[in-house]
Amino acid sequence: MTDPLRPDDADLPSGVKHSAEYYARPRPPVSLFGGRGPDRYMYGLGALANRLVPVLGGLGPGHPPLPPSPGLRARVERVTRPVPDVAEIVLVPELPEGPLPAWQPGHHVDVVLDPDTVRQYSLCGDPGDRSRYRIAVRRIPDGVGSSRLHALEPGDVIGLRGPRNAFPFARAERYLFVAGGIGVTPILPMVAHAHRAGVPFRVVYTGRSRASMPFLDELPEGADVTVRPDDEYGTPDADAIVRDPAPGTAVYVCGPPPLIAAVRARVGPENPVFSERFSPAPVVDGREFEIRLGEDGPVVTVPADETALDVIRRVRPQTPYSCRQGFCGACRVGLLRGNPEHRDRPTGGSPRGEEFALCVSRAAEGAHIVVDL
Amino acid sequence: MTADATHSPLDEPDRLVLHARDVQFDWSRSDLHWIPNEPFATHVINVLHLLLPEGERWFVEVFKQAVPHITDDRLREDVLGFIGQEAVHAEAHAGVLDHMDAHGLDPTPYVEQIAWLFRIVLGDRDLPPGRAQSWLSTRLAIIAGIEHYTAVLGQWVLDAKELDAAGADETMLDLLRWHGAEEVEHRAVAHDLYTHIDGGRTRRTVAMAVAAGALTTLWVRGVRFLIANDPYLKGRIDGRRPKASWALRDGRRGLIPHVGRLARAVPEYLRRGYHPSHHGSTAQAVAYLALSPAARAAESAERAATRKAAP
Secondary structure (H helix, E strand, C coil): CCCCCCCCCCHHHCCCCCCCCCCCCCCCCCCCCCCCCEEEHHHHHHHHHHCCCCCCCCHCCCCCCCCCCCCEEEEEEEEEEEEEEEEEEEEECCCCCCCCCCCCEEEEHHHEEEEEEEEEECCCCCCCCCEEEEEEEEECCCHHHHHHCCCCCCCEEEEEEEECCCCCCCCCCEEEEEEEHHHHHHHHHHHHHHHHHHHCEEEEEEEEEEECCCHHCCCCCCCEEEEHHHHCCCCHHHHHHHHHCCCCCCEEEECCCHHHHHHHCCCCCCEEEEEECCCCCCCCCCCCEEECCCCCCCCEEEECCHHHHHHHHCCCCCCCCCCCCCCCCCCCCEECCCCEEEECCCCCCCCCCEECCCCCEEEECCCCEEECC | CCCCCCCCCCCCCCCCCCCCCCCCCCCCCCCCCCCCCCCCHHHHHHHHHHHHHHCCCCCHHHHHHHHHHHCCHHHHHHHHHHHHHHHHHHHHHHHHHHHHHHCCCCHHHHHHHHHHHHHCCCCCCCCCCHHHHHHHHHHHHHHHHHHHHHHHHHHHHHCCCHHHHHCCCCCHHHHHHHHHHHHHCCCCCCHHHHHHHHHCCCHHHHHEEEHHHHHHHHHHHHHHHHHCCCCCCCCCCEEEECCHHHHHHHCCCCCCCCCCHHHHHHHHHHCCCCCCCCCCCCHHHHHHHHHCHHHHHHHHHHHHHHHHHCC
């Protein structure tokens, strides 16, 4: 490269040459096919755009701005305890105004207890029954969300968002379903569907003990179901659970993270394996620091156990972000001042020091940084 | 197989939560001509690597500008998921540009033109507020039109058994199919966003007409550029200059998308009642993502990181 506007290859970030930075200041197009003259075709495209911009700019929007979408509110119809620390909660629409949104096996809802306490639970009832949703919640010691759900009584009203699908249930020739403990909830409607549709399947259901495993009585009778409590069989063994699935078997696993990891690692490359998406990793080794949003903007404090993005979204709810794990770059903003501790893994884009990834990057205890937001 | 027929719910998982996958590809064992003995078809598909990095970086910038105008929670979530996926796509294809460069085919002259198109011609313009909103709408309409093409191409590559039969490089096939599957997975987002923010038919029609025309010519120019600058080909394949009829031939052989399928995409998109969910198969896309070596490795790494961080 001889163009002085371009960085030398050695200065390029993260080893990628053809990065966003490399193409940040493109020169006007020169001919691609011999000669040094301007590229007529590209200039023609540019001229066409310049003529269309004022024409299309005069068009008003196709419709006026839309009002915010209304949330969904549900009334607790029934709370039961199938096993001691699991609450089975049946929800109906708050107002009898017609059916709840349709869902498929694998869908979950967000339960909005208050704006800062939102929890995701798999729908585990019958998708054919649009008059009610069923969720099941295991009480987590010291868990804020689960204790509040366990305290619900018939007649209480809660907010819902969704349903959404982070565990897509797709057609396959046969299935292997692996459930661990409360992870049985998304698996139940999948099993019921496969059973009704006559698709061959096998279920392995693990848990601490039979007495702690909910919905044992809801697995179809006469089907290939293995109940494998740890107190009878020892800790789950992926080899014994997975065996060698026949070609065309899709594996669905839901349960504690070690079970999911073991099953995923054991399933061979020719069998599709599905497990539910979860929220991003918690903050590790965080210290409290401050961020100013623009030179003249407000200052927010980022606590040790939260990300800058969490805190900033409360002040600026429209801040773009995506992966929340520091690789996609969607939440990177300009860094105006301060010494951050970069924790992102930028995939190209701006060189270190000029940007700050809100979702993972931090600063030292009590430090103050200023971002362009 | 095309999946335009009606579906039972199980065939089409819906309301998907879209999320970016932190994929990595190692090109050290891949050839420049990754479909063996098919340099023409290889370069027809390689044009995607020339167009997508700068194109998808631009999608991300425009979509980020649209986020504050969204009033629907579910659409906002979809758009945020889309942004992350597109950002990772752009950089994955940029990795292929480095790979080409390492083999003596420097793509810079062509890609710099694409950068000029997206960053200057289609970039932010100094406009009064009403016109600025309209310019945002126009750019969203262009993205919606292009996204119909990326969904058609994504479905094509998921279906293209002929590439496997031809012995195409496995890493490249995984890149194309992971990307294609995510395009099919998020194919409704750009359409839904344009419909939500503006929805005007005239703008949408003009944007698609211009986008389809420009894509066609840029694709032809890209193939010419790659064959002319390929150090092994030096402008000739088997001693002959490339001909347009070869695109029809390789389309019929299933090694590249058929021109007829691409041409049909325009009337299909402009028909009243069009919705991206009527074309392509989400079930097939999620099934591939559950098999893709790159997507599985990304998910394992992500789960391991979360387990390490968990208290």
